Amino acid sequence: xxxxxxxxxxxxxxxxxxxxxxxxxxxxxxxxxxxxxxxxxxxxxxxxxxxxxxxxxxxxxxxxxxxxxxxxxxxxxxxxxxxxxxxxxxxxxxxxxxxxxxxxxxxxxxxxxxxxxxxxxxxxxxxxxxxxxxxxxxxxxxxxxxxxxxxxxxxxxxxxxxxxxxxxxxxxxxxxxxxxxxxxxxxxxxxxxxxxxxxxxxxxxxxxxxxxxxxxxxxxxxxxxxxxxxxxxxxxxxxxxxxxxxxxxxxxxxxxxxxxxxxxxxxxxxx
Numbered sequence: 503x504x505x506x507x508x509x510x511x512x513x514x515x516x517x518x519x520x521x522x523x524x525x526x527x528x529x530x531x532x533x534x535x536x537x538x539x540x541x542x543x544x545x546x547x548x549x550x551x552x553x554x555x556x557x558x559x560x561x562x563x564x565x566x567x568x569x570x571x572x573x574x575x576x577x578x579x580x581x582x583x584x585x586x587x588x589x590x591x592x593x594x595x596x597x598x599x600x601x602x603x604x605x606x607x608x609x610x611x612x613x614x615x616x617x618x619x620x621x622x623x624x625x626x627x628x629x630x631x632x633x634x635x636x637x638x639x640x641x642x643x644x645x646x647x648x649x650x651x652x653x654x655x656x657x658x659x660x661x662x663x664x665x666x667x668x669x670x671x672x673x674x675x676x677x678x679x680x681x682x683x684x685x686x687x688x689x690x691x692x693x694x695x696x697x698x699x700x701x702x703x704x705x706x707x708x709x710x711x712x713x714x715x716x717x718x719x720x721x722x723x724x725x726x727x728x729x730x731x732x733x734x735x736x737x738x739x740x741x742x743x744x745x746x747x748x749x750x751x752x753x754x755x756x757x758x759x760x761x762x763x764x765x766x767x768x769x770x771x772x773x
Contacts, residue, residue: 503534505582505601505651508574512540512564517589517699519549522556524591529598532556536577538570568663568673575652575662584651585674589699591621593629599694600651603640610653610686611678613646614694615639615761621697622765629695635757636692641749645688646762647674648698660684672724679728690761746773 507530511518518537525535532555539546541563550558559573575583582601596614604612615636617628660680663673678688725735750772753760760772 503531504580505584505597506534506536506578506580507584507586507597508536508538508571508578509586509588510538510540510567510570510574511542511546511588513542513544513546514588515542515544515546515549518546521586521588521590522553524593525596528592528594528596530592530596534597536574538573538577540564540566540570566665566667566670566673568665568669569667571673572662572665575657581654582651583654583657584649585647586649587698590616590649591625591697593626593633593695595633596694596696599633599637600691603689603691603693604651604653607640607689607691608687609642609689610656611645611650611681611688613644613648613650613688613690614696615690615692615763616646616648616696616698617763617765618648618698618700619765620768621699622768625697629697632695632759633693636695636753636759636761639692639753639757639761641690641745641761643682643688643745644690645674645678646690649696650674656681656684656686659686666727668720668723669727672721676724676728692761 507525509518509521522535522537526532532553535555536557536559537550538559538561539550540561547560550556557577559577561570561573571585574585582604584597584600600612600614603609615632660677664676669676681688724730750760754772762773764771764773
């Protein structure tokens with residue numbers, strides 16, 4: 503096995519239980535999972551104690567996502583490390599699809615396609631149809647902080663995640679920025695698919711760590727720290743909008759689906 507999955511958690515017991523069960527049902531052994539418990543007080547410790555095969559790191563307090571990710575990467579010690587939110591579900595064969603894509607496409611950071619929002623559809627049946635239809639589709643140059651798999655050569659080149667607590671919520675964006683600068687290859691693939699309920703864990707971590715006057719995930723702070731001027735941000739926004747529109751229209755025209763979807767009010771929104 504050339505991968506391990508690192509999952510930071512802070513309370514939200516029911517989502518953690520659902521995520522771990524879906525990983526097991528998808529064919530991922532407990533021995534491939536590292537859970538970083540960021541000071542949960544809701545029974546998470548007891549839940550994790552029932553799965554002795556999982557590597558568990560218990561922190562006495564919530565140190566934020568970047569710190570937890572770094573703990574997970576160090577504990578994983580794998581060729582591929584998957585950084586995964588706990589508010590997700592994955593279908594059978596998920597990791598085979600993600601690793602298979604990354605190795606064939608020769609990318610350094612890979613994310614799966616996903617549907618975000620209400621779980622009001624037959625997830626497993628839809629995932630099977632989706633991955634069969636979208637297996638050849640990818641969005642190069644992009645990744646998603648909900649789930650991204652990183653080859654060890656990326657960490658060797660650019661280092662680990664920024665642990666600055668005031669950066670909370672932007673750790674993934676900052677990491678992807680450094681990876682692109684180092685000419686590492688990113689891509690989102692249709693060979694793997696997951697359901698994301700919607701930033702449950704990150705919102706919980708932010709609420710816990712929020713301290714006035716500088717709140718966690720402060721955009722102005724992030725922009726100052728990484729010298730993201732108005733002009734640079736505007737150029738990036740325009741480029742991202744053009745690319746996203748191109749990807750969405752091309753995917754819909756050829757396949758009738760897109761690599762990023764949402765369920766809102768019982769209907770599909772393609773993004």
